Amino acid sequence: MPIITKVSSQKRPGRYNIFLDGQYAFSASEQTVAEFMLLKGQELTPDELAAVKKFDVSSKATALASNYLSYQARTVYEVLQYLQKHGIEDEAAQNAVSQLSAMGFLDDRKYVTLSIKQSLRSGTDGPLTLTRKLTQKGIDPAIVQEKLAEVADKDWLDTGLRVLKSLKSQVGKVSERELNRKMNSKLLSHGFSSSIASLVVAEADMRPDADAQVEALKKQGVKAYKRFRRLPESEREHKIRNYLFTHGFASNEIDAFLAGEIIPLDELAEY
Numbered sequence: 001m002p003i004i005t006k007v008s009s010q011k012r013p014g015r016y017n018i019f020l021d022g023q024y025a026f027s028a029s030e031q032t033v034a035e036f037m038l039l040k041g042q043e044l045t046p047d048e049l050a051a052v053k054k055f056d057v058s059s060k061a062t063a064l065a066s067n068y069l070s071y072q073a074r075t076v077y078e079v080l081q082y083l084q085k086h087g088i089e090d091e092a093a094q095n096a097v098s099q100l101s102a103m104g105f106l107d108d109r110k111y112v113t114l115s116i117k118q119s120l121r122s123g124t125d126g127p128l129t130l131t132r133k134l135t136q137k138g139i140d141p142a143i144v145q146e147k148l149a150e151v152a153d154k155d156w157l158d159t160g161l162r163v164l165k166s167l168k169s170q171v172g173k174v175s176e177r178e179l180n181r182k183m184n185s186k187l188l189s190h191g192f193s194s195s196i197a198s199l200v201v202a203e204a205d206m207r208p209d210a211d212a213q214v215e216a217l218k219k220q221g222v223k224a225y226k227r228f229r230r231l232p233e234s235e236r237e238h239k240i241r242n243y244l245f246t247h248g249f250a251s252n253e254i255d256a257f258l259a260g261e262i263i264p265l266d267e268l269a270e271y
Contacts, residue, residue: 001043007033014063020044029063032056054092061088061096069100075111076101077138108139112147120155124163127156129191153196160200163190172212173219177248179206213253214262220247221257222271229269 006019014030018038028038036052044052064086065079074082076097083093100106112134119125125133127148134144163186170179180201187197208216224243228236237258244254256262263271 001045002049004038004040004042004044007038007040026053026056028052028056029059031059031063035059057089057092058095061092062099064088065093065096065100066105069105073111073114074106075108075134075137075139076106079106080138109143109147111137112139112144116147116151119159120151122162123159124190126159126163126187126191126196127151127193132191153199156192156196157200157203160187160190160192160196161204163187163192164200164204164206168206171206171208172215174216175220175248175253176208176213176216177250179208179248181248217244217249217253217257218262220244220249221262222268225268226271 002020002025004018004020005022006017008017008019009015010017010027016028016030016033016038018025018028032038032052032055035055036048038052061083064083068074068079068082079097079100080093083096084090088096097106115130115134119130131141131144131148135141164183167179167183167186170182174182183201183204183206184194184197187200188194192200221240221244224240225236227243228239231239240258241254244257245251249257260266
């Protein structure tokens with residue numbers, strides 16, 4: 001049976017070189033050395049040697065995973081991918097994940113709960129976007145849906161209002177209908193359902209008053225006039241009407257603009 005003839009520390013903290021019968025044999029972590037009491041003069045059977053090496057691989061995997069988790073919370077899938085990139089075999093990686101899970105350092109349910117709380121507190125992701133991001137991190141969709149089901153629709157209001165914050169400057173620049181369309185579109189793009197989006201839009205209360213609506217009609221009408229001013233009058237009027245309609249203005253508002261009630265027609269050329 002081989003005998004340990006030397007145990008020396010490496011430059012890397014926590015790692016040791018193990019020599020058997022005067023020759024370097026393998027390296028081991030401080031945890032492995034302590035677990036098997038690897039001291040000079042100790043004999044190792046083939047089975048003991050195999051057990052030492054297997055334990056050291058698992059110890060290395062756990063240390064790597066622990067360090068990876070020290071920076072921020074991770075999912076089980078992310079940890080397994082990280083260990084795989086570092087050449088850790090599947091069995092050792094699974095053992096490390098099991099150990100860290102048992103210790104409470106790795107928990108996909110807690111990760112989902114934390115992600116939801118973060119978005120509710122300061123994020124801009126709605127439920128559907130969160131679902132996509134979390135499942136991309138390898139979390140079981142059933143776990144994600146279970147945790148999202150615990151959140152009431154009204155609890156997403158603050159998150160939705162943060163999404164709409166940048167649209168406040170649009171009041172008085174676009175029609176009420178166009179502004180509502182933009183708000184709903186933006187909320188849907190951030191992963192809010194149509195029902196939650198409706199709640200957020202109502203809560204935002206960005207409905208322009210009469211003066212703001214007239215100002216928006218004036219701005220968009222001028223834009224339309226500048227775009228089509230070189231066309232014959234009948235064609236220009238048709239184009240302006242279509243432009244304003246697609247931007248959310250009602251027929252009576254469009255008629256008022258074309259009749260010169262918003263801006264006198266002889267003054268349009270000055271814009």
